[in-house]
Amino acid sequence: MQAEKEEEEAFPEEYVALCDFTASGSEQLGFSTGDKLLVHAKPSADWWWAELQGVIGYVPASYLRQDAAEDEEDTSLEDPWQDDEYFGSYGTLRLHLEMLSDRSRTETYRQVIVSNSASLRNKVVMDLGCGTGIISLFCAQLAQPSVVYAVEASSMAEHTRQLVKQNGCEEVVTVLQGRAEELELPEQADILVSEWMGNCLLFEFMVESVLLARDRWLRDGGVMWPSSAALTLVPCQADSYYSEKMAFWERPYGLDFTPLQPLAQQEFFTKPKFSHLIDPKDCLSAPCDVICLNMYTVQVRDLEEMEGEFKFCVVKPGVFHGFTAWFTVQFESLEAGGATVELDTGPNSDPTHWKQTLFMLDNPIHVYGGDSIRGNIVLHRNPVWRRHMTVTLHWNINSSSDNCQVGTKSFPMWR
Numbered sequence: 001m002q003a004e005k006e007e008e009e010a011f012p013e014e015y016v017a018l019c020d021f022t023a024s025g026s027e028q029l030g031f032s033t034g035d036k037l038l039v040h041a042k043p044s045a046d047w048w049w050a051e052l053q054g055v056i057g058y059v060p061a062s063y064l065r066q067d068a069a070e071d072e073e074d075t076s077l078e079d080p081w082q083d084d085e086y087f088g089s090y091g092t093l094r095l096h097l098e099m100l101s102d103r104s105r106t107e108t109y110r111q112v113i114v115s116n117s118a119s120l121r122n123k124v125v126m127d128l129g130c131g132t133g134i135i136s137l138f139c140a141q142l143a144q145p146s147v148v149y150a151v152e153a154s155s156m157a158e159h160t161r162q163l164v165k166q167n168g169c170e171e172v173v174t175v176l177q178g179r180a181e182e183l184e185l186p187e188q189a190d191i192l193v194s195e196w197m198g199n200c201l202l203f204e205f206m207v208e209s210v211l212l213a214r215d216r217w218l219r220d221g222g223v224m225w226p227s228s229a230a231l232t233l234v235p236c237q238a239d240s241y242y243s244e245k246m247a248f249w250e251r252p253y254g255l256d257f258t259p260l261q262p263l264a265q266q267e268f269f270t271k272p273k274f275s276h277l278i279d280p281k282d283c284l285s286a287p288c289d290v291i292c293l294n295m296y297t298v299q300v301r302d303l304e305e306m307e308g309e310f311k312f313c314v315v316k317p318g319v320f321h322g323f324t325a326w327f328t329v330q331f332e333s334l335e336a337g338g339a340t341v342e343l344d345t346g347p348n349s350d351p352t353h354w355k356q357t358l359f360m361l362d363n364p365i366h367v368y369g370g371d372s373i374r375g376n377i378v379l380h381r382n383p384v385w386r387r388h389m390t391v392t393l394h395w396n397i398n399s400s401s402d403n404c405q406v407g408t409k410s411f412p413m414w415r
């Protein structure tokens with residue numbers, strides 16, 4: 001009796017969902033990654049009786065992990081920002097080499113410095129997330145700011161100091177190691193420059209650090225580089241990707257493998273495809289900016305859920321396999337009336353390391369010239385894993401040739 005009594009007291013236990021689970025059968029309970037479930041009983045090793053927001057049902061035990069609160073030493077694994085992993089990855093050269101090898105990206109930042117070099121004279125610059133210090137070195141080499149605070153949280157910072165010295169910029173560039181939103185800057189900055197953009201613009205949510213640093217270190221009237229950003233969307237064909245991942249199962253070596261197609265859809269089309277290079281001819285309409293950020297006014301709380309409408313007019317017959325997304329950022333001139341510089345990661349510009357992001361629908365839809373595809377996109381930041389989000393698309397197709405088709409799909413990035 002005593003043991004049972006103790007066991008009774010142990011429940012409910014709090015667990016975190018490691019990944020999504022779709023319930024099949026009324027007595028099962030579905031959930032999403034990061035959901036906190038209350039486990040009331042463990043009738044078997046594999047299936048537990050759990051509750052989520054008042055709903056009770058059976059859940060697969062293997063999808064759950066004991067919540068951090070119950071198990072102190074694991075808290076480091078529970079970091080919602082995954083900083084160890086994130087800054088660890090930036091402590092090695094791989095990602096910096098990829099970014100520096102991206103000429104379109106890096107030359108754009110150099111262009112910004114060159115075209116504003118006169119106005120940069122005697123200014124205080126903060127380079128947030130300087131990495132190897134490339135932007136700070138451009139400032140010191142191509143303009144005469146009074147000081148550049150090159151802020152870098154990863155262990156790359158000590159190498160960056162060496163590069164600053166190696167290139168004779170130590171008089172101007174000061175490398176500060178630490179998270180920008182936590183460290184002390186000696187003074188306010190006139191310009192806050194950063195290369196913070198992730199896939200689909202926001203992934204990694206480094207932008208949150210940029211906004212916190214803006215609010216704390218950019219002086220009134222100071223300049224944000226980028227000054228604005230836009231997420232752009234277009235309905236598209238993706239025939240080769242569809243053939244490679246889905247049509248393939250129709251007749252491999254003369255056999256019928258179509259029973260594997262639901263698995264293929266789950267495995268290949270549930271998450272967005274990063275690093276997709278869309279051919280401009282696969283765009284079914286003109287693209288549309290669906291979400292625009294003004295870097296002076298956007299607030300961290302706005303990042304929780306960002307929504308944008310779209311209305312595409314199909315310009316030619318084709319197969320609507322999905323949507324492709326990319327972003328542009330603009331750098332306003334320091335001189336009133338000066339030219340704005342833009343970095344465009346879309347299919348009509350030189351490719352960048354971001355390429356584009358492809359969201360595949362479950363079932364392709366034939367569309368025809370004159371059809372309209374209306375709807376909206378919602379970027380919902382993950383409440384638990386703070387560098388991740390879910391992208392939900394809703395669409396309505398109005399076609400003269402057949403009745404209206406409505407659809408919706410959510411894509412985790414990545415949790």
Ligand SMILES: N=C(N)NC/C=C/[C@H]1O[C@@H](n2cnc3c(N)ncnc32)[C@H](O)[C@@H]1O
Pocket residue numbers: 087090128129130131132151152153154156178179180181195196197198199204206209
């Ligand atoms: N554009 C993308 N996605 N990444 C390119 C830039 C990422 C670089 O910025 C640094 N970084 C990111 N967040 C912070 C922060 N809050 N404080 C200081 N340094 C930071 C990373 O360690 C990389 O070196």
